Ligand SMILES: Nc1ncnc2c1ncn2[C@@H]1O[C@H](COP(=O)(O)OP(=O)(O)OP(=O)(O)O)[C@@H](O)[C@H]1O
């Protein structure tokens with residue numbers, strides 16, 4: 001389904017700093033981990049925004065902020081034009097109905113002592129108006145069927161299912177309240193290649209059927225390309241490049257995106273000797289103490305003096321149709337994930 | 339060839355192979371585990387071979403027996419519950435399974451070394467990384483403390499840990515995931531092994547760090563002509579570095595082939611399914627090919643071909659007859675009754 005209409009999710013200047021404290025009894029704050037540091041984007045109905053970036057760049061923290069599981073340090077999130085206020089219970093409840101999450105680990109994210117029926121039906125306990133008690137069993141069985149599981153297995157426990165099946169249970173639970181937005185944090189990373197494709201196909205089918213919008217966080221760049229309409233590349237708490245999938249993959253203009261794409265091994269041995277590869281040196285700096293100016297400058301091969309002084313803005317750069325946060329952004333055609 | 343009393347130190351160390359015998363050959367290996375639910379046949383007749391300087395990638399479904407085979411080669415399986423009822427593991431022509439534990443521990447680390455998936459849990463948190471690397475030289479080479487530390491710094495340099503001299507006394511938790519994996523690599527190559535087994539060396543790491551580690555391994559291999567067994571489920575990594583591939587399913591090798599052959603045209607339906615389920619650019623907006631069904635249960639393996647419940651090309655005899663590993667050419671084989679049809683696209 002083609003993304004359409006007004007944004008259903010508007011994120012503006014979202015910031016999350018975790019205090020860094022010292023001492024056990026007399027805790028003093030000695031700094032902050034800048035996990036998410038000024039993130040803005042829109043998401044439209046039926047659209048999938050892929051989010052990629054190295055471990056620790058703030059993807060899961062962003063997901064938790066969007067789910068209102070963490071309180072933002074500053075910034076705002078609007079759903080259907082309405083501001084989400086974490087301090088207002090009724091507002092939060094309505095909002096939670098509309099935005100759900102599928103977690104990474106199908107092995108630990110389901111309570112082992114609850115039946116599949118109870119796990120999927122749990123959201124109805126809070127949102128009693130969605131499904132009156134008598135209807136719940138039927139609703140849960142319908143959900144099992146939607147995600148391709150046997151409705152007769154409603155009384156089984158999570159350990160009686162495989163990883164891929166457990167991920168389907170997580171997805172069924174996410175669908176229970178008929179949300180408009182689902183946030184998927186690494187939904188297929190723990191699954192076998194042969195099972196990954198089944199789950200991705202399911203997510204795409206549900207999107208077409210119900211007009212769902214997805215935030216799809218993953219480290220597999222070819223999976224992200226397959227499922228996303230737009231892609232955001234994060235580095236140390238910031239979006240450094242964002243745009244349509246074809247723009248990001250075919251015309252990356254930020255050096256970090258270029259390095260990331262070139263590092264993805266191509267599943268075809270033909271011509272591997274002549275493939276260009278940008279190997280980044282070193283590790284990403286600590287988010288407690290990010291470099292001045294451009295945060296990527298300590299690993300960037302194009303860095304100039306200005307990069308240490310002036311922070312590059314996320315804006316449309318010459319020669320492309322999408323935003324990039326680099327003073328010297330220029331399209332470079334890397335050989336990337338096919 | 340079998341000679342239990344051979345002194346492994348006297349095995350020729352520089353020639354890649356003895357006559358036509360490969361550096362390392364796993365031959366019809368079987369491994370089973372006694373569990374409360376019954377006997378789990380984790381490895382059911384695995385054969386593969388490795389020559390000096392070569393990279394063999396072992397691909398396959400989770401639970402297909404890749405790690406257990408590697409642990410059998412290293413001689414680090416707990417027996418019991420594990421048992422090796424059948425098979426040979428020949429290193430330079432000598433069957434390791436016939437050696438005493440003392441002889442095997444001589445080979446372990448010195449001639450065959452292994453890198454484990456989880457670098458954090460494989461390193462000891464209470465000792466400095468320098469101490470742990472130096473220990474290799476003290477135990478195996480009887481070096482003095484000072485000389486061993488000097489060697490440790492040299493190795494940390496070799497795996498490109500910046501400021502190795504300053505960091506030799508740091509503890510594992512003070513390093514990032516990628517750095518810890520480098521330290522594991524340093525320990526595994528410390529004694530210049532002939533064979534390095536890398537079990538998912540980059541699975542827990544970012545693609546950017548993965549690229550660093552894979553480049554490092556390739557360089558070390560070029561320097562010393564090691565043979566490498568790379569266990570992974572990443573079809574991209576395999577395409578990048580492998581010379582040949584062994585694909586495992588349900589405790590067996592289902593396909594053996596040089597890397598270019600397999601990506602051009604798979605000779606087993608499972609391999610074919612795996613390659614087709616990779617998302618490709620021209621598949622955008624379309625449903626991905628998905629292997630249907632679930633991986634097999636080791637305690638209750640399907641009859642005949644273990645892949646038959648999921649195979650789109652299944653025929654009646656697949657349900658009853660176990661397919662042999664058919665030789666397709668000198669370097670290629672497939673455990674499918676219908677490999678010819680799968681190869682030329684007329685199967686199903
Ligand atoms: N509750 C917390 N308290 C303190 N620091 C935190 C907390 N949660 C996350 N962080 C830190 O914030 C940064 C971003 O973490 P986050 O989990 O969002 O990264 P990520 O991009 O999801 O990484 P990964 O790919 O490894 O899942 C990291 O440095 C992390 O250590």
Ligand SMILES: Nc1ncnc2c1ncn2[C@@H]1O[C@H](COP(=O)(O)OP(=O)(O)OP(=O)(O)O)[C@@H](O)[C@H]1O
Nearest residue numbers: 371373378380399400401402403404405406407636
């Ligand atoms: N100690 C043990 N007792 C019983 N079963 C075991 C034991 N060790 C391994 N197994 C079983 O042997 C089978 C093969 O395991 P192995 O670790 O070799 O799989 P693998 O191919 O390496 O999978 P992965 O890709 O998940 O690492 C698995 O089904 C596993 O459960």
Ligand code: SF4
Nearest residue numbers: 294297300307326327
């Ligand atoms: S702004 Fe400078 S340091 Fe940052 S990515 Fe661009 S060139 Fe590199």
Ligand code: SF4
Nearest residue numbers: 643646649656674675
């Ligand atoms: S032997 Fe039969 S079931 Fe097995 S892979 Fe070949 S065609 Fe499929």
Ligand SMILES: [Mg+2]
Nearest residue numbers: 059060061185
């Ligand atoms: Mg995360």
Ligand SMILES: [Mg+2]
Nearest residue numbers: 404405406537
């Ligand atoms: Mg394994």
